[in-house]
Amino acid sequence: MRPDRLTDRIAVVAGATRGAGRGVAAALGEAGATVICTGRSSNRGRGGSDYDRPETIEGTAGLVDEVGGSGVAVQVDHLDPEQVAGLADRIRADYGRIDVLVNDIWGAEILKGGPTSWNRPIWEHDIDDGLRILRLGIDTHLITAHALLPLLVAQPGGLLVEITDGTAEYNAGNYRLSAFYDAVKCAVNRMAFAIGHELTPYGATAVAITPGWLRSEMMLDNYRVSEDTWRQALESDRADGGPTAPPGFAESESPRYVGRAVAAVAADQQRSRWHQRSVTAAELAREYGFTDIDGRQPDAWSQHQ
Numbered sequence: 001m002r003p004d005r006l007t008d009r010i011a012v013v014a015g016a017t018r019g020a021g022r023g024v025a026a027a028l029g030e031a032g033a034t035v036i037c038t039g040r041s042s043n044r045g046r047g048g049s050d051y052d053r054p055e056t057i058e059g060t061a062g063l064v065d066e067v068g069g070s071g072v073a074v075q076v077d078h079l080d081p082e083q084v085a086g087l088a089d090r091i092r093a094d095y096g097r098i099d100v101l102v103n104d105i106w107g108a109e110i111l112k113g114g115p116t117s118w119n120r121p122i123w124e125h126d127i128d129d130g131l132r133i134l135r136l137g138i139d140t141h142l143i144t145a146h147a148l149l150p151l152l153v154a155q156p157g158g159l160l161v162e163i164t165d166g167t168a169e170y171n172a173g174n175y176r177l178s179a180f181y182d183a184v185k186c187a188v189n190r191m192a193f194a195i196g197h198e199l200t201p202y203g204a205t206a207v208a209i210t211p212g213w214l215r216s217e218m219m220l221d222n223y224r225v226s227e228d229t230w231r232q233a234l235e236s237d238r239a240d241g242g243p244t245a246p247p248g249f250a251e252s253e254s255p256r257y258v259g260r261a262v263a264a265v266a267a268d269q270q271r272s273r274w275h276q277r278s279v280t281a282a283e284l285a286r287e288y289g290f291t292d293i294d295g296r297q298p299d300a301w302s303q304h305q
Contacts, residue, residue, distance in 0.1 A: 005031045005032065005267040006028060006032050006033035006069075006100075006263065006266060006267055007032035007033070008099075009028075009032075009033045009034070009100055009266065010033070010036070010095045010098055010099050010100075011025075011028045011033045011035045011036065011100035011102065011266070012035075012036045012038065012091065012100070012148060013025040013028070013035055013036070013037055013038070013060075013102045013104060014039075014076075014078055014101070014102065014140075014148075015038070015103070015104040015105035015107070015140075015163075016037035016038060016039050016057060016060045016104065017037075017039035017041045017055050017056060017057050017060060018041075018053065018055040018216060019104075019216035019217065019218070019255055020104050020216070020255050020258050020259070021060070021102070021104035021105075021163070021255075022059075022063065023254065023256045023257070023258055023259035024104060024255075024259040024262050025037050025060050025061075025064050025259070026063050026064060026067055026255075026256055026259055027256055027259025027262060028064070028069060028100070028262065029064035029066075029067045029069025029070075029071060030067045030068055030069065030263065031068075031069070031266075032069055033070075033100070033263075033266075034095070035061070035064045035069055035070070035072065036087075036091065037057045037060040037061045037064065037071055037073050038074050038075070038076040038078070038087060039057045039075070039076065040075065040107075041057065042056050042058060042075040043056050043058045044075060047075050047076075047077055048077050048079075050107045050108065050110060050111065050132075050136070051109070051110065053217070053218070056073075057073040057075060058073045060073065061073040074087055078105045078140040078141075078143055078144050079135060079136070079139060079143065080143075081143050081147070084143050084144055084147040084148070087147065087148070088147045088148055088150070088151060091151055096151075097155060098148060098151040098152045099152075099157070099159065099266075100158070100159045101144075101145075101148055101152050101158070101159070101160050101161070102161045102163065102262060103140075103141045103144055103145065103160070103161065103162050103188075103191075104163040105137075105140040106136060107137075107140075108132065108133040108136040108137055108184075109218060111132060111133050111136070112133060112180075113178075117178070118177045118178060119177070119178075120178065122178070122179040125178060125179075129180075130178075130180040131180075133180040134180060137184030137185075137188065138183075138187050138188070141162065141191055145160070145195055149195070149199070152199075152204060153199065153204055156203030157203060157204070158202070158203075158204035158205070159204065159205050159206075159207075159265065159266050159271060160196070160204065160205070160206040160207075161192075161206075161208075161209055161262050161265070162188050162189070162191050162192040162195075162206070162207070162208040162209070163208075163210070163211075163258070164210050165185045165211075166189075166210055167208070167210055167278040167280060167301075168186070168189040168193070168208065168278035169278065170304065171185055171186045174304075188208060189208045191208075192206045192207055192208035192276060192278065193278075196275055197276065205265075205271045205272050205274060205275045206275060206276060207271075207274040207276070207277055207278075208277070208278040209262060209279055209281060209284070210258075210279075210280050211253060211255070211280075211281050212251065212298060212301055213249060213251060213252040213253065213298075214252070214253060214254075214255060214258070215227060215230055215252050215253065215254050216255060222243070223242060223245050223249075224240065224242035224243065225242065227254060227293075230249075231250075233245040233249055234247070234249055248303055251298045251299060251300040251302070252298065253281065253282075253292050253298045253300070254293050254294070256293050257285070257291075257292040257298070260281075260290045260291075260292075261281040261284040261285065261288075261290070264288040265284065268288075282298065282299035282300075282301060282302070285297045
């Protein structure tokens with residue numbers, strides 16, 4: 001990926017505060033794009049975020065600048081149609097178009113719970129929490145697509161990327177943690193297909209991309225490691241007394257990996273070959289030859305084949 005491949009592109013990463021969204025924004029910045037980074041957590045306040053964490057959209061925009069792109073932070077709650085419509089108005093006035101829209105909005109990591117709450121029947125879950133998971137994971141994507149896609153189809157060649165967990169094929173045959181989580185992650189894959197159908201006449205491409213085992217900020221905190229020391233989580237007898245990760249964590253990936261997958265598709269003049277498909281970051285790495293920040297091409301999904 002040359003650092004100038006996307007210098008003329010206007011990208012929006014919805015849900016860019018942390019995790020995969022931050023990784024995607026940074027990778028688009030590596031390729032020179034202007035990246036509008038949206039989310040609720042800002043230096044100006046949490047904006048209704050379900051998380052009480054230090055990451056902010058301004059921090060993501062700064063990272064985009066550091067790696068060679070141009071980062072723009074805009075605080076938006078993607079559950080609020082008026083706020084998202086305001087975002088569209090601002091982009092229309094400032095840039096006139098969107099070339100790449102990445103829907104990475106989630107925010108329900110705490111609500112989905114840990115392993116002790118997985119595989120429980122629906123009637124044992126809190127219904128309010130479950131319905132909020134649906135709103136955070138599905139409504140946000142639809143609201144964002146409704147408001148921003150008119151700016152994507154203003155000219156041919158636009159790219160919509162839906163970030164989810166698990167490919168359509170994998171999720172169709174495997175139960176995903178709970179009925180609520182399962183519904184969200186299957187729905188996001190289907191959105192890439194359904195909205196892709198609607199984008200076809202406009203010469204735009206829609207694709208669903210899933211990372212593998214993501215070393216998000218929250219995941220690293222869970223194992224009490226950093227991106228530089230994450231392999232310590234695999235040690236069975238840790239000197240620091242921290243928890244030991246399962247062996248599969250060896251195939252985990254940084255958020256930049258799925259970001260480079262998005263950037264590679266965005267830079268591909270033949271990107272329409274991925275239209276309406278559901279693919280993994282590892283599959284795209286093999287196709288395009290990019291690596292994670294440590295030079296590896298991890299594939300956590302290979303353990304489930």
